[in-house]
Amino acid sequence: MGDMLLENDDIALRSMRFRKEREAQWKSLHELIDQAERKGIHSFSYEQANELSKNYRMALNSLSIARSTIMDKALLQYLERLCSRAYLVVHAPPKSLAGIIWKQLVFGLPQAARDNWKYLLFGFFSMLLGVWIGFGLFAQDESWFFTFVGSSLSDGRAPGASQEYLRSTIYDGGDYGHQEAGGFSSFLFSHNARIAIFIFGMGVFAVVPSYLLTFYNGVVLGCFYALFHTNGLGFDIFAWLSIHGVIEISAICVACAGGSILGFAILAPGPKTRKAALQSRGKDATKLAIMAILMLILAAFIEGYLRQWVQDPYWRLGVGWSIGALWLMWIVFSGRNRGTGNEHNI
Amino acid sequence: MNTISDKDLVEILPPEAVTLRFERSSFGTRFAAQLVDVLITYLSLFALLLAIIFIFRILNEGVFTFVILLSFFIRSPYYIFTELVWNGQTIGKKLSKICVVSADGKTLTPYQVVVRNLMKEAEVFFPISMLFGVISSSGTVKLICFFWLCVTLIYPLRSKYNQRLGDVIAGTFVVEKPKIVFLEDVAERRTKRAQFFDFDPEQLDSYGRFELQTLEDIIRAPEKTKEARERKLRAAKAIHKKIGYPHTIPLGKEILFLEDFYVQQRQYLESKNLFGDLRENKHYKE
Structure with missing residues (x-):
């Protein structure tokens, strides 16, 4: 020691x-x-x-x-x-929130839509195919209506209903006491948002359910249209649907495209592993999902408020299709000038 | 100082090329954070509804529609914006001291934040609202939603780093925010006084790094309780026996024995280590 x-x-x-x-x-x-x-x-x-x-x-x-x-x-x-x-x-994110949102609206979202135009086109195609077949089936046999359109959605709008009743569901002023416009539209919004989320989510399970659901929605729409058409209200229902439907139905097709991007990443990952493919393709899919959500919210506001103010069918047509045209211009022309934009994350 | 087993650590490699280890957050902590956030979003929504009613004195379907639409603006965007502004922390996460980090070691991107929070919508909120009838749905749909909810709730419990599905897709981890504690060096205690015990190299060959660090914890523990003191005495006795120290420890000098042994053992291991003789623990010879 x-x-x-x-x-x-x-x-x-x-x-x-x-x-x-x-x-x-x-x-x-x-x-x-x-x-x-x-x-x-x-x-x-x-x-x-x-x-x-x-x-x-x-x-x-x-x-x-x-x-x-x-x-x-x-x-x-x-x-x-x-x-x-x-x-x-x-390593905290330095970017400003406003900058991120602006960049996405101008570049990210429309670029994602353009890069995946094939998926988008196919989404619209299955929707229109559904409408066509739904219309055709109804023309053959009206009872198809009950098969495809649930009772909760139709609010008494079914084969056998009088023309006045059907007219009153399109324009204000009937004494049939429909559900309050706002409440019904918020219900419809949650309904359509649900459909869009389902369609997007189903994409992961190998693409087909996504397109199938979109197609099925087309069939419902076709039946619905045919019901009014046979009662001589074809033009009115078209205008009624147009004011919010152009953007809303497009939103469902966009969600379908987004979901199928995920599905294809799983089905055909190419040289990558499935997880890697899902992660890289997920960026575009997410952008399309966000686009669909924005469109649905816009559609809900139009449906909840604007549709009650605008009663004239020509105005309804005009408003609906102009908004549709603006949307199309946005995804076709916006953010073309600066690279692909995909090197930056959302 | 509590020890953390390796499986509780997530490793990320930042661009500076030194691996960093974070403690992953437990399921319970995350659940608590989530609860706070849900309360915040829904209470603010409720407050807004009340404000509209009291200020404008109207209550009709239009107001309800507005609030329902607004809930879509408040829920996911709340998570997305807070996590972007506060670098991966919502208010609930701030309170429970956890945060989101990117698995690739780079800056958390807005894309990752958006994906993990949109997935949360699909994983938890949506099936719950379907299940409990906020949105009307049929029995089959309810059953599917219940099944889906089970999957999404069990998944983080079973996954490697407690990741939710959204975390896996976004490539993120939720980790404990590290708490920085600066403790004194226990060797300092020894350098302030004279050395009582001297150990030769053969005696210092018995232990490795692990035992040294265990001893560090034992020395550091405050001697408030009788058990703590007992523990030190037992440790001194065990070391005395293991290294075959020739003399007996004088009564009351056990702590000094531990401290002297610690410093000399550390010095010995550090110089061995310097020339590549890494002794992780006492089994280093095998």
């Missing part, structure tokens, strides 16, 4: 020297992190920002040395956590 005295300024342990040499910089990094989290990185001066970046790299360097040589567990854990926290501050 010796009585050797170890001097404080002559520390024999490597790890203690390591700590003494760097401690000041770690502490400074810790303070910068705290400031960044409390006041935001925007409160930093140029020197502070420099200091943060320098100290962060220094701390990472310390961490990687410490992992292989330092035996002091408390110090190791301190460095691990210091670096992780610094990472969260240094």
Whole structure:
């Protein structure tokens, strides 16, 4: 048992020297992190920002040395956590929210729609095919109506209903006491939003259900149209549907396109693994889903408010198809000038 | 200091090329955060409805429609915007001290935030609203939704890093926000006084890094309770026996024995390590 005295300024342990040499910089990094989290990185001066970046790299360097040589567990854990926290501050998203939204509206969304025009076209095709077949079936036998259109949706609009009744569902002023316009439209909105979400989600299960559901919706629409058509209200129902339907039905087709992108990524991933294909194709699919949601919200506002104000069928046609045309112009022309835009994330 | 097993850690590699380890957040913590967020979004919606009623003195279907439409603006966008502005933290996540990080080690992108929160809509909110009749639906649909809800709730419990489906697709982890604790070096205690015990290399060959770090914890533990002190005495006795220390430890000098042994063992291991002799634990010879 010796009585050797170890001097404080002559520390024999490597790890203690390591700590003494760097401690000041770690502490400074810790303070910068705290400031960044409390006041935001925007409160930093140029020197502070420099200091943060320098100290962060220094701390990472310390961490990687410490992992292989330092035996002091408390110090190791301190460095691990210091670096992780610094990472969260240094790699925080710097972009502004308004900038992100603007860029997506101008570039991201329409570009995604253009890049996937085949999927989109096929979505519209299955919808129209459905309408055609629904119309044809109804013309053959009216009882098809009950097969396809549920009673909750039809609100008494079924074969056998009088022409006046049907007319009153299209225009205001009947004394039939329909559900309040707003409530009904919000119901319809949730109905259509549900359909869109289903169609999008079903895409993951190998594409076919997506198109099938879109097709089925077309059939319902076709039957619905045929019911009014046979009662001599074909033009009126077309106008009634047009004002919000142009954008709403397009939204369902967009959701179908988005869902089938996911489905095809799983069915035919190409050289990638399925998970990787899903992740890379998922970007466009998500953009289309967002587009569909925006369109549905727009449609819901038109349906809930605008349709009650605009009663004239010609105006309804005009408003509906102009909005449709604007939408088409948006996805065809917007954001053509600057690259593909896909190198940036949403 | 609580120890964390490796399976609770998620590793990410930032562009600076040093792997960082985060503690993944537990299912319970995430659930609590979620609960707070749901409360916030729905209470604000409810407050808005009340405000409209009291300020404009109207209550009709139009108002309800407006609020229902607004709920679509509030729910997902709330998560998306807060996670973007506060770097992966909603208010609920801030309170329970967890955050979202990107699995690829790069900056969390808006795309990832959007995907994981839109998926949340499909994973949880949508089936719940179908199941509990907010939206009318048939029995079969309810059954499918119930099944889907079970899948989405069990999935994070079974998945490797407690990821939800949305996390897997977006490539994100939800992790505990690291709490920085700076503790003194226990070796400092020894350097402030004289050395009482001296150990030779053969005695220091018995242990590796793991045992050293366990000893560090034992020394660091405050001697408030009798058990804590007992533990130190037991440790001193065990080490004394294992290394075959020739002299007996004088009564009351057990703590000094531990501290002296710790410093010399650490010094010994550090210099061994410097020349590539890495002794992870006492089984290093095998």
